[in-house]
Amino acid sequence: MTDEPYSIEVTIAVPVGDVWSALRDPELIRRWHGWHFDGLDKEIEVIYHQNVVESAAEHRLETQGGDLFELTDLDGRTRLRVTRAPRGGDPDWDAYYDDITEGWITFVHQLAFALERHPGADRRTVFLSGAAATPVLEATGLVTVAGLPPASPYELEGPTGETLRGQVRFRSANQVGLTVDGWGDGLLVVAQNPPSPANPGGTAMMVLTTYGLDDAAFAGLESRWNAWWARNFPEATANDQDATAVADPPRGD
Structure with a gap:
């Protein structure tokens, strides 16, 4: 039995192309994802580039864990929705399901803050x-x-x-x-x-x-x-x- 997918949504006051770039360029991801530690570059590679399925034209990105990023153009603003993969596919993932959800909540708000308040800046x-x-x-x-x-x-x-x-x-x-x-x-x-x-x-x-x-x-x-x-x-x-x-x-x- 699986649960209904859980979605996290935030509206970012920058164009959709800028948000997409911030999700695909490792140097830009370092400016908002998580926090600094010795393995940050490896983590970015694993999460955002290893075994992912992406469509630049549709601004969609599916991670290897099945979580789906979707960007929608709102006339100069962008709606970012992260839809969690449902529970039930892998016991190891399921054990961390709630922790991962909280992590995505932190990350999408870090992304929005960095793009809106500190575009191009390091932290x-x-x-x-x-x-x-x-x-x-x-x-x-x-x-x-x-x-x-x-x-x-x-x-x-x-x-x-x-x-x-x-x-x-x-x-x-x-x-x-x-x-x-x-x-x-x-x-x-x-x-x-x-x-x-x-x-x-x-x-x-x-x-x-x-x-x-x-x-x-x-x-x-x-x-x-x-x-x-x-x-x-x-x-x-x-x-x-x-x-x-x-x-x-x-x-x-």
């Missing part, structure tokens, strides 16, 4: 992930902000002592995305993923995306957030986490 990221013993929104003090509708302004003292201000960028059932003015108009994604067969206790995750910070400023931000995360989520792994388990979990032969 630097901090990735934090671990067991969800402590609700991450409570730990960060973002519970109230997470309840605001998209485009709402916010300002608060962040958990590392810096002032965070910007707008609510997006909300989903398990994630919230916030722009952060002080990170060069950056993006903070906070996720509390529910228990799944692959992660029975659930997981907490944060991706901090920055633009234009000098080396000292970025190093300070990275150090503060890693130290805070280690105190609050002691089982966490920071920064060098491989995202492949989210978007491309291991499968049997």
Whole structure:
């Protein structure tokens, strides 16, 4: 028995050709997909280029796992829809199904943010992930902000002592995305993923995306957030986490 396919949809305020290029050019994909770690280039190759089926004319891309990207031209804007492959085809994929779905939600919003707010710009990221013993929104003090509708302004003292201000960028059932003015108009994604067969206790995750910070400023931000995360989520792994388990979990032969 299979479930009905689950779809993720976002409208991006750039032409469809620009979105298609951002899905096909590895150098452009590096500017929005996931976060930086030693295996990022390999992950991009595996997800977006190995055993995929694509139609440039129709702006359709099917990954080797069966997830389908479809772009629709909306007169200068683009609707991006990702339709998940149904459960039931592969037990290894099924165990990670919910985790992969959450990964795609993060990724499509990263794509939209990068194209709309920072076209052509490189970024630097901090990735934090671990067991969800402590609700991450409570730990960060973002519970109230997470309840605001998209485009709402916010300002608060962040958990590392810096002032965070910007707008609510997006909300989903398990994630919230916030722009952060002080990170060069950056993006903070906070996720509390529910228990799944692959992660029975659930997981907490944060991706901090920055633009234009000098080396000292970025190093300070990275150090503060890693130290805070280690105190609050002691089982966490920071920064060098491989995202492949989210978007491309291991499968049997």
